[in-house]
Amino acid sequence: xxxRVVRSSPPSSQFKATFQESYQVYKRYQMVVHKDPxxxxxxxxxxxxxxxxxxxxxxxxxxxxxxxxxxxxxAVHKDTxxxxxxxxxxRFLCDSPLEAEHAPNGxxxxxxxxxxxxxxxxxxIAVGVIxxxxxxxxxxxxxxxxxxxxxxxxxxxxxx
Numbered sequence: 001x002x003x004r005v006v007r008s009s010p011p012s013s014q015f016k017a018t019f020q021e022s023y024q025v026y027k028r029y030q031m032v033v034h035k036d037p038x039x040x041x042x043x044x045x046x047x048x049x050x051x052x053x054x055x056x057x058x059x060x061x062x063x064x065x066x067x068x069x070x071x072x073x074x075a076v077h078k079d080t081x082x083x084x085x086x087x088x089x090x091r092f093l094c095d096s097p098l099e100a101e102h103a104p105n106g107x108x109x110x111x112x113x114x115x116x117x118x119x120x121x122x123x124x125i126a127v128g129v130i131x132x133x134x135x136x137x138x139x140x141x142x143x144x145x146x147x148x149x150x151x152x153x154x155x156x157x158x159x160x
Contacts, residue, residue: 037151045120046160051094051113051129061117062094064124069093072143093129093141107132116160118144118153126153 006014030036049057066089073084096113103111109132116128126144130137144153 045118047117047119048109049115049117050100050109051096051115052100053094058115061115061124065089065115065117065127068124068127068145069143072146075146076143096131098131103134106134113140116157118157120148125151126157128157 004014006012006018008015011019027036031038047057049055049061052058053062066086069089070079070081070084073079074081093115098111098113100110100112111132111134113129113131116130117124118126118128124145125148126142128142129140131140139158142154142157144151
């Protein structure tokens with residue numbers, strides 16, 4: 001047995017070279033030990049989108065995200081439809097006091113507020129609203145399609 005310590009942040013060349021193999025071990029572990037289904041969202045099905053109406057991906061997915069938010073709020077938190085309309089969604093999870101910033105030594109996506117969208121079969125099934133800051137990532141809120149609660153997307157998002 002050989003054990004190797006590999007820097008993950010910032011990602012070293014060894015980390016990058018072994019990422020897919022490590023991910024496959026992780027996925028097998030999750031399926032066998034934690035009984036995760038094989039169709040649980042993968043890294044290729046998660047999209048990080050700036051929470052900005054200036055961003056084309058954000059604008060094109062806004063209606064789907066807002067509809068999912070309302071479905072989640074009504075099913076999980078028993079909100080009324082008027083409690084979770086587009087205006088409430090925008091005020092709560094789209095408008096942010098954070099300014100987008102692209103620092104030379106910062107992450108490729110920059111700093112600011114983002115919607116981390118989880119896609120399955122061309123449909124958003126969960127959204128993690130996060131703030132990426134210079135020294136941390138802050139999870140603001142997570143909502144998901146209640147029909148996919150068996151995937152434990154809150155746990156998956158927290159680990160991710």
